Amino acid sequence: MNRVSVFLMVLVLCTNSFFSKGQNSEYKINTIVIDAGHGGKDPGAIGKHSYEKNIVLSIALKTGNYIKENFPDIKVVYTRDTDVFIPLQERPEIANRCKADLFISIHANSLKNNTRTYGTETFILGLHKSEDNLAVAMKENSVMLYEDDYSNKYEGFNPKDPASYIIFNLMHSLHIDNSTSMAQHTEYQFKSRVGRQSRGVKAAELWVLRKASMPSVLIEVGFISNPKEEKFLLSEKGQDYMASGIFRAFRSYKEEIERHSSRTLVIKKTEVADTNSDEVCFCIQVKSSSKRIPLNSKVFEGLGTIEEHLINGVYKYSVGHSTNLKTVINKKREIKRRVSDCFIVAYYKGNPISIKEAKNIQKS
Template structure:
């Protein structure tokens, strides 16, 4: 009779908690705490585990990014990020995948890195599309890490991506007077990712290699430039330029289902290789 009473009462726990049930809840809570402590202990015992990845779809909302004849950059970026996220979740269900945006809305550049830091992410991947104002024949992929630009082209890409801050409120206070149009301004960004530059370059190289091997894309290589979105992310971070929307052939590829699947699959394969490498290293 007592057993029947408890079973009937369980659905009403939200309304009434009897003394015996309160004791049961305390036991459950204690068990939950013990499990949490056990998980923390297991995490501490495996410091190389890649547990959380931040996926950042560049631009969004009032900021369309660059564009081709038919498609805006923000749309392609979001499609690639969501596909990449699904591939990671499917093959690695224990990894937390966090999006800086999962719909068409504007996110300040500083907030993207802040999301990664708040969630103690192990990897930050920002996906973009490129543009060449001078020629519609330029094409190919390139992956950036934070650093000093070595060519005028690298600087131009960083300037274009960083110009987004001009659409943010109080950007001068937020970015401490940073002027995206000043070549000297990018120098101040170079040292922030110094502790992670080796891992960032390692991952970037895997991405570009995967583009060549798994998506048959022309790779323009791994480059460095001063990107604000990578500025204060306290983990290995890369910014991927998946192709040129100013090239008609590449635009058609990037807006197609096949192209988006190939690009996101290539990034995923690089991610899986990077994950395995760091988790098996001493």
């Protein structure tokens, strides 16, 4: 492993996204993938008069049309534009192959024996903090049960077994800040402009988001188990309103992140593993902030060597850099006593990558 010396400052000009896309000096959104949940043999949630798959397909197509009309230079890709079944693992892979800058998965919710609950909610990838969030994750992940040999395809994951969700503990949160931003813009638009009841931004272990290599959100546009909300979501007007809300959220998100340069600033206080080397480097992210935090701040006291990255206007701070994942996992246990929400990230040749990709590179 190459090593770098004290106080080395490296300025890296990134590409059009987190994963090298060119030599542009500014971050621009070029491609967006819109995923209409379920489809074909999988109806999704079932209301008294509707299927989730039909409602979300209409909203997805309308959202894409709004984007095309207002941003003709942006490529809009649909995971499906008709009533067909798309395997769960294929949906984020479509986004990955397109090298998309944003992945939006659109769904509708439902509760058994409950016609009173209503409202929108937008999910990002993360560990669930309530049984309700886990229930949503189980519902959306259960799509894989429609596929042959799903256990092998999804690495033994059982969407109905709470124990399976432990695997998400090591999932990196590289895009958590941008995903959260898109989710917040979405819920704001639903509440303030569309006049819907917002149930807020939430985190859950959603497979469709786990496999996406870009900022991503899963939007639940409402509960079709609620008669009033089902009627709204079935109407042309209601679908137009929800699509325009998602579009306006995307427009605000786009404006926000494109205000920032895609330059990444790395400051190293002392000798640490080089995240720009040809070897995979693992580390523990302990803090992120829209404002720069001095490296000698008390918030980092006792954590060891701090590395700072400025990515699209968000400062990210990490510790415990090593080429050995087990070493970093052990280090995380120690850091977690001080920073409860810390998580592991990986870098390769100066680019952030997923933990799974890092393992594959090390095996090859």
